[in-house]
Structure formats: C-alpha cells, structure tokens
Amino acid sequence: MLGEKVGNLMIYVKQEELGDYETIKQLVLKQFQPTPRVLLNQFRRSPKLPNENYVQFASRIEAMFDYYCKLRNVNEFNELCQLIVADQIINFLDQELTSYINLKMCKNWYTPDKLGRELDLFMSSKVSSRN
Numbered sequence: 001m002l003g004e005k006v007g008n009l010m011i012y013v014k015q016e017e018l019g020d021y022e023t024i025k026q027l028v029l030k031q032f033q034p035t036p037r038v039l040l041n042q043f044r045r046s047p048k049l050p051n052e053n054y055v056q057f058a059s060r061i062e063a064m065f066d067y068y069c070k071l072r073n074v075n076e077f078n079e080l081c082q083l084i085v086a087d088q089i090i091n092f093l094d095q096e097l098t099s100y101i102n103l104k105m106c107k108n109w110y111t112p113d114k115l116g117r118e119l120d121l122f123m124s125s126k127v128s129s130r131n
Helices: 002-010 021-032 036-045 054-071 077-091 095-105 112-130
Strands: none
Touching: 036 054, 077 112, 095 112
C-alpha cells in the first residue's frame, strides 16, 4: 500500500526532480504527514498500549503533542494557550461549523478571538440568508 501511494506520487514529480533525493524525500514526507486535526485527535484518544509501560506511554503522547505543536507552528507559551483554547472551542462545534472553520483555517489555526469572529460571521450570514 505504501509503495502504491509513493508510486502515485511519483507521477507528478518533474523529470529533473527525480534525481534529487531531498526533493523526493520532502514530497513523500508531506504526502504522509497527518493533518493537525488528525494528530490532535490521535493525541486525545490514544490509549496506553498493552505492551508499553507508563514511561513509554508518556513519551509517545509527548512526542505526538510536540509534533502537533510543530505542525501548528507554536513556539511560545502564549501561542500554546491560545491554541488549546481554540481547539477546545472547535471541540464543541457541531459538524457544520466544524467543517466550515476547518475549510477557512486551511493550513493556519485561528486565535480564539479570530475564531470567534469567523464563527459569528458565519452564524450571522446564515441567519440573514433565512430572512
């Protein structure tokens, strides 16, 4: 399955890039990189595995969270606090709002304030379209 996905990816590589190991490596890694939302869900739902001790479990969970912060480009404590609050807000949204905000955010996450403004804008446009 992995070979098939990489093979499909190679169709889109330019001829001159085929010999560049770093370019190919980055394309493959990007193809298999989980989205921040998937990684956050894995972090939140990942149980301790039967064959791991608690030190290993803690290390695995910490690595997931570190990778999540890296994908979100969070480097400062204040950014981390805002990200946690924004994720919590998104956690309570219904499916329609979650889909809308995920499309809006695309690659970047929104601070709680910006997230609130975007959600209010969506809700007000939804109400005004009914009138």
